[in-house]
Amino acid sequence: MSPFPPPMFPPARIRNFCIIAHIDHGKSTLADRLLERTGAISERDMREQVLDTMDLERERGITIKAQAVRLNYRAQDGVDYLLNLIDTPGHVDFSYEVSRSLAACEGALLLADAAQGVQAQTLANAHLAINAGLEIIPAVNKIDLPAADPERVIAEMIGVLGGRPEDVLRLSAKSGEGVDHLLDEIVRLVPPPAGDPDSALRALVFDSYYDAYRGVVCYVRIVDGSLSLGDPIRFMATGEIQSVDEVGVLTPKALEVGGLGPGEVGYLITGVKEIGRVKVGDTITNALRGAQTPLPGYDEPKPMVFAGLFPTEGDDFERLREALEKLTLNDASLKYEPESSRALGFGFRLGFLGLLHMEIVRERLEREYGLDLVATAPSVAFRVRLPNGDLLEVQSPQDVPDPDNRLGIEEPYVTAMIIAPAEHIGSIMELVQRRRGEAGSMHYLSPERVELTYRLPLSEVVFDFFDQLKSRTKGYASLDYEPAGYQVSDLVKVDILLNGVPVDAFSAIVHREKAATYGKLMTERLKELIPRQLFDIPIQAAIGGRFIARETVKARRKDVLAKCYGGDITRKRKLLERQKEGKKRMKLVGSVEVPQEAFVAALRVDTD
Amino acid sequence: MELADRAATIRAAYVHIPFCARLCPYCDFAVVTDRDDQTARYCKALTLEIEREKEWAPLDSIYVGGGTPSRVDPQQLGLVLDALAAQHGFSEEPEVSIEANPEDWSLDRALALRQAGFNRVSFGAQSFNSSTLLRLGRRHQPDQIAVAVFAAREAGFSSINLDVIFGTPGDGSWGETLVAALSLRPDHLSCYALTVEPGTELFRQVAAGSRGPDPDQQADAWETAAAAAESAGLVRYEVSNWARPGHAVNYNLAVWAQAEYLAFGLGAHRFRSKVRSHNYRHLDTYLAAAEKGASTWAGEEPIEGWTSEVERVFLGIRRVAGVRAGPAGEALWHSDEGQTLAKHGVIELDGGRLVVRRTLLTDAVARALLALPPPPIQN
Incomplete structure (x- = not known):
């Protein structure tokens, strides 16, 4: 028997909230503790960090997918409340998914590590939550750590958010200290949902995933009206009409219920089996008594980084397409379209939220779908001003017109926020300058910690900037950034030629001042990566027709076992067969054999 | 029929x-030390x-x-x-070879081995430079090689071979050795x-960061050897082997011709x-x-069909004479990769024979x- 049978739970006793925290500031541990305290999961069944379901999340300690868990809580006033915890991702690449989660909540718990203090993403996400009209409950976590300095962190928090020190909760998610009080504060502070139970159904699809057996599963937040099993529903943006085949909540195990009322959060299964038919951010309404206007939803996620992905085996193109179709259902921010490369054959151009997102997608494709992939150099989207005045957006260096057929190239800029110990300001400024950053502002959170804001080209930030930043600040800096428009830059296209043939996968759009460095780096790397072959292979870097760097892979001279091997022919054959297997992992580019690894290794980004 | 195929x-x-x-630090053969009592x-x-x-059937070649x-x-x-x-x-004039280290050799031993039936000797000379010999873990001095050769000739060995090793990292004595x-x-x-x-001391040294052999330097060394041997009247018949006419080793020829042995x-x-x-190793x-009269086999692999045909060709191409192309050679020649190899002068198809022109x-x-x-x- 369902603990939450229809009729619906009174909205006045529902609290929808999420947790905003920097990576490793204890969000997942706190979520686990909340599940445990509310009896959603017994201590015995407790598997650490229940909400992070994907292997990758566990390995990397990053929450990728938003999820929603329903908690049943009897507050100190003796009243039963229903708390919906909506999970949010903690990496800058996924701030788009944060806004999705925020749209389903009325409150946000802002968590900061009592030793590390406020970080850039905490701050950026807090601003998102404030702008979304959410009630913010600030808290310091890990107060049990020996290095904890809650007073300093509380001072930082009220410095950026306002409020009084006594409003900031003190927690140890690990020991459970302060967790009961937190639950009561959530009940007290987070406003109940304001939806109208009697008006037409409006439910926000804030996430979805594809289940191989059940088809598309949508996570929804009911805003107005209600939804019951068997109801005919319409997805307002796509026009898709379906009936509700199953409706349920996550406790965190999936539990079927008869329906959901205003303010409730749960999952839906409809007749939609084909992936790609459900749009996250869409509004669901009743197909017969529909609402007139959809919910605001949110903007389409905007990819920041683009790269080509090509199957090692040409035959795998269709499998790659199917895998991408499935992935995009779970990951609305992933965009792709077919692309063909002279060097790599048929594949797809993918748009990612950032480099981590790209790595995760690639790893999932390889791990979950058993594909062997080659990725091209990641690039940002440029805008090319054409002679007729039009602006052409290009996501791949090979699509950039020749210098004669363009007036200029614009590149995307971002506003980057860096929070770091004050002692590293000099080193950070030097890095920013090297990355073509423009002087920004500085704001002291405390005498020791400073918030720096700069305007930088996205291409300079998105690849290894964060790694560089961390290495210059002993790991203490945090970074967040948001798009800040396009700007004309002195950009050139550098081509890399193997044996006189340009290899599209290695072309890059770079600033003129960095072209020679890029050319030299790539030719030198490729010289090390390309095995010697039957003939000399020149490796050149060129801007237009002008060569800016050159290396040569000398022809292979000795490739024979010149020793006495005592009649052991089998071993000799096996050795050759093993070597032959290595050869299979080569892509033939023109007449040059290039190992798969070369594409990956040559395009490794560590330019400083 | 080519001699090589016969x-x-x-x-x-x-x-x-x-x-x-x-x-020796480079050796990966089945060898034992400190077991001479056996x-x-x-x-x-x-x-x-x-x-x-x-x-x-009567044996033409025995190689110890x-x-x-x-x-x-x-004895x-x-x-x-x-x-x-x-x-x-x-058979009537069998080739009976023995491998020998120069430091073990003496006229008495040579005579005794002749008496036992050996008529060909292969000396592990390896180098004529003392420090290179030391690095290769060899125990003899360069002059012991010459003494051994003279003793073998004196004892009536009709064919004498020298094994030499090139491409030892840092070795500048290859010309001297030749x-x-x-x-x-x-x-x-x-x-x-x-x-x-793998598994050798040399492998461990290289894995630990010591300089390994350089393929270009080895290619140079091989080319030097080829020129020097030819001018001394020796004719190459395989990647690593040169002989005066009539002195090619039958045991080796048999292996490369895919003969059974x-x-x-x-x-x-x-x-x-x-x-x-x-x-067993x-x-x-x-x-x-062996003492129980049981099988001594540790492993086996049947060589049949296409595997055998490919093996015939990959063994045969090690010879200067090349190999009858046959189905595998023809298939290679007509493949894209075969054509690339041909275009770059690596292989030739000459009167039905597949020949490797760029031996290395x-x-x-x-x-x-x-x-x-x-x-x-x-x-």
């Missing part, structure tokens, strides 16, 4: 003698293994290799040869590239009845099996052969 009818037998005074027992075990083999056969009493080796003769018979080796007028010269084999002793590899097999295991790229050709898809099965 070698397919040679009946050869290999006998392995694993005993060594110490392990030599007589081992030779007895060899005769038992030989007697177990069913009768074949190692290890260091010259450490074993010539014991004589008994092993006798056992082979008793089981299969010898001049010294050729001045001894050997009938046969084997020039082997120092090769880093017998083999006895520790870790020895044979090819009989379309099966390649090899013996652990001395006590081998001895116990032979393995590139072999890999291309192994990559060919087997033809559809025909009934």
Whole structure:
């Protein structure tokens, strides 16, 4: 028997909230503790960090997918409340998914590590939550750590958010200290949902995933009206009409219920089996008594980084397409379209939220779908001003017109926020300058910690900037950034030629001042990566027709076992067969054999 | 028919003698040190293994290799040869080779080995430079090589080979070694590239950061050797082997012609009845099996169909004479990769024979052969 049978739970006793925290500031541990305290999961069944379901999340300690868990809580006033915890991702690449989660909540718990203090993403996400009209409950976590300095962190928090020190909760998610009080504060502070139970159904699809057996599963937040099993529903943006085949909540195990009322959060299964038919951010309404206007939803996620992905085996193109179709259902921010490369054959151009997102997608494709992939150099989207005045957006260096057929190239800029110990300001400024950053502002959170804001080209930030930043600040800096428009830059296209043939996968759009460095780096790397072959292979870097760097892979001279091997022919054959297997992992580019690894290794980004 | 192909009818037998005074850092053969007390027992075990083999036909070539056969009493080796003769018979003028280390050699030993039936000797000279010899873990001095060669000639050995190693990292003495080796007028010269084999001391050193052999330097060394040997009247017949006319080793020729051959002793590899097999590599295991009259085989692999055809060609292309192209050679020639190899002058198809012209790229050709898809099965 369902603990939450229809009729619906009174909205006045529902609290929808999420947790905003920097990576490793204890969000997942706190979520686990909340599940445990509310009896959603017994201590015995407790598997650490229940909400992070994907292997990758566990390995990397990053929450990728938003999820929603329903908690049943009897507050100190003796009243039963229903708390919906909506999970949010903690990496800058996924701030788009944060806004999705925020749209389903009325409150946000802002968590900061009592030793590390406020970080850039905490701050950026807090601003998102404030702008979304959410009630913010600030808290310091890990107060049990020996290095904890809650007073300093509380001072930082009220410095950026306002409020009084006594409003900031003190927690140890690990020991459970302060967790009961937190639950009561959530009940007290987070406003109940304001939806109208009697008006037409409006439910926000804030996430979805594809289940191989059940088809598309949508996570929804009911805003107005209600939804019951068997109801005919319409997805307002796509026009898709379906009936509700199953409706349920996550406790965190999936539990079927008869329906959901205003303010409730749960999952839906409809007749939609084909992936790609459900749009996250869409509004669901009743197909017969529909609402007139959809919910605001949110903007389409905007990819920041683009790269080509090509199957090692040409035959795998269709499998790659199917895998991408499935992935995009779970990951609305992933965009792709077919692309063909002279060097790599048929594949797809993918748009990612950032480099981590790209790595995760690639790893999932390889791990979950058993594909062997080659990725091209990641690039940002440029805008090319054409002679007729039009602006052409290009996501791949090979699509950039020749210098004669363009007036200029614009590149995307971002506003980057860096929070770091004050002692590293000099080193950070030097890095920013090297990355073509423009002087920004500085704001002291405390005498020791400073918030720096700069305007930088996205291409300079998105690849290894964060790694560089961390290495210059002993790991203490945090970074967040948001798009800040396009700007004309002195950009050139550098081509890399193997044996006189340009290899599209290695072309890059770079600033003129960095072209020679890029050319030299790539030719030198490729010289090390390309095995010697039957003939000399020149490796050149060129801007237009002008060569800016050159290396040569000398022809292979000795490739024979010149020793006495005592009649052991089998071993000799096996050795050759093993070597032959290595050869299979080569892509033939023109007449040059290039190992798969070369594409990956040559395009490794560590330019400083 | 090419001489090289006629070698397919040679009946050869290999006998392995694993005993060594110490392990050379590059060696990955089946060898043992500090077990010289077992030599007589081992030779007895060899005769038992030989007697177990069913009768074949008179042998044209017997090759006793190692290890260091010259450490074993010539009389014991004589008994092993006798056992082979008793089981299969010898042809009219059999080639009976022994491998020897210069430091073991003396006129008395040479005479005793002649008496036992050997008529060809292969010396592990390796280098004529003392410091290179030291680095290769060899125990002899350069002048001992010359003494050994003279003694062998005096004792009536009709064919003398010198093994030399090139491409030792940091070795500047290769020219010196070639001049010294050729001045001894050997009938046969084997020039082997120092090769880093897994499991060897050299492998461990290189893995730990020591300089390994450089392929370009080895290519230079090989080209120097080729020029020097030719001018001394030696003719190359395989990647690493040069001989005066009539002195090519039948045992080697048989292997490259994919002939079947017998083999006895520790870790020895044979090819009989379309099966390649090899013996135990652990001395006590081998001895116990042989003494019980049990099989000494540690593994086997049948060589049939397309595998056999590909193997025929990849063995044959090691020879200067090349190999009858046949189905695998033809398939290679007509493949994209074959055409690339041809375009760059690596292979030629000459009167139905596949010949590798750029000898040092032979393995590139072999890999291309192994990559060919087997033809559809025909009934």
